[in-house]
Amino acid sequence: MMSLSNVGTYIYKPLSGERDFRLINLLQGAGDDPISLTISHASLDSNPAYEALSYVWGPQHPAQIVQCNDSYLGIGENLAVALRCLRKPNVPQVLWVDRLAINQENNAERTRQVGLMADIYSSASAVVVWLGPADHFTDTAFGLLDKVYTQVQEIWNSQKISKAARINPEVYATVYPPSEDSRWLAIRSLLTRPWFSRAWTFQEIVLARNAHLYCGAHTRNWQRLEFFLTCLNTFQEGPNIEDGRLKDAGKHVNDILKARQMFLRPETFKTLEKEDFLSLFSLLDSIRARIATDPRDKVFALLNVTCDVKDTDLRADYDKSHAEVYAMTAKWLLRRTKSLAFLSFVEKKDTPDLISWVPDFRYKDIMKILLGPQKPKLSRRSRYSSSLYAGYMLGPSLIRPSHQATC
Incomplete structure (x- = not known):
């Protein structure tokens, strides 16, 4: 030492x-x-x-x-x-x-x-994803990723599927273990490792040209995980389709997969779909539950992957406190969207360190997700007026579209 x-x-x-x-x-x-x-x-x-x-x-x-x-x-x-x-x-x-x-x-x-x-x-040349030391699930989880990937390769080779068709999930006629198979526990253990729930890792993997997963000495190309989850999203098994074999374990990684596809294959998505998912408003909502050691990074970690922040005045600034960062973000959303939709992020505050109308991006109220209306879609076709906040409190019937998006 x-x-x-x-x-x-x-x-x-x-x-x-x-x-x-x-x-x-x-x-x-x-x-x-x-x-x-x-x-x-x-x-x-x-x-x-x-x-x-x-x-x-x-x-x-x-x-x-x-x-x-x-x-x-x-x-x-x-x-x-x-x-x-x-x-x-x-x-x-x-x-x-x-x-x-x-x-x-x-x-x-x-x-x-x-x-x-x-x-x-x-x-x-590659992003090295360190998931942590291996455990007793690692071999089993990586083995199942390998099995699905091998099946897909065999389908491509036997049917001579073109590279263009390979991005279509309908060609992935893969076979998965039954719901009660213990290998699903191994996959769940893999997908619930802390790396998948961090704020910065979203940007880091979304922007990667190539990536490799590491669990201790075990390593696989990131593509194998993408194949596994893409195939799983189209997998049908009769009445067991809602059996919840992974429940919510794949939520964080599915957000990553969608964003990566939008960056790597933008031509496969409609413009409005990309704008809705990759706008700062939408990412602040969907990625808000991720964890960041520095509360300012709940905003800063998203700025490089949004579709509407580039070439604007919203930038990372570590000389500002988290209260100042959240306030400037709320003001930017107001100017950019010409809407008070960001007020739907405002929740009961445990500590009085923010202005009352400024969202606290450090937290996401799970009960609000369960009881409240769906988050607004900010696109060129719809925008939400100041009645949104009242609508959230009194009921979704008060929500009315008004302004146009500028994303």
């Missing part, structure tokens, strides 16, 4: 160019070998080769000490476990890791780097 008294803390050098960022050179090692890495500067404009890590931060204390250049850095346990598992035994590995690549003590730098994250994740 490295003694903190023997080495100095790593000091970040300022990034000079507007599109400069830092890359992590994870040095080779195995088992309990100390984690060693170096940090260097690069520019996105030079197209460097690297993989981007997507993971759950978790507790940062007590810190795990890693060797960094000629100094040290303290990182959280989750990241330390991931780096030990992901590093190669014989050769270094180039990664982008937010905790290490961004000076977390410099708010101005955090703000600038968050603005680059869309390019960072979409430019990576």
Whole structure:
């Protein structure tokens, strides 16, 4: 174990160019070998080769000490476990890791780097999704993903299905285990890992050109999970179609799949459908239940994947408090949509740290979802007037369309 008294803390050098960022050179090692890495500067404009890590931060204390250049850095346990598992035994590995690549003590730098994250994740050769250590379900879950993927490949090959037709779920005539099969518990365990419920991981995987899942030493291409869930969504098994074999376990990942399809195959969706799902209003609603360590990230984590925020004045700013961020977001929604629909997000506040009319994006009231009307659809065809908030309180019959969307 490295003694903190023997080495100095790593000091970040300022990034000079507007599109400069830092890359992590994870040095080779195995088992309990100390984690060693170096940090260097690069520019996105030079197209460097690297993989981007997507993971759950978790507790940062007590810190795990890693060797960094000629100094040290303290990182959280989750990241330390991931780096030990992901590093190669014989050769270094180039990664982008937010905790290490961004000076977390410099708010101005955090703000600038968050603005680059869309390019960072979409430019990576692959996004490495660290789900955590393996457990007794991992082998079984990955085995079922493999089985479905193999079936689909065999169908494609035997029927000579074109690449264009392969995105059509109707061609996936796959066979799944019966509802009582224990393998469904393994899939449920996989889909309820914390990674799937975090705010930042939505953006990180949606923007990925290619991605790999890691559970301990087990790894699969992300595409296998997509195939499994896409096929499952069209699976029919007589009267058992509503048997709830996964219940709500796939909610978070199904949002990811839909958004990824809209980014990767936009031609397969109608414009209004994309605008409805990827507008900031809709994402704030559908992704609101996700977890973020920093409450400001409930907004900032969505800005790079929305269809209507780009080239506007709504940007990440870590010099602002969460109350200021939520207020500026509410004002932006009002200006952008010309509607008071955002008031439907306002719920009873446990702490008086926000203006009464500002939604608290830290929480989502489950009972409100069950008892209240459906969220408004914000599209060019419909918009909601100030009667929406009253309509929410007094009944959906008061809701009337008024303004046009500008998404």
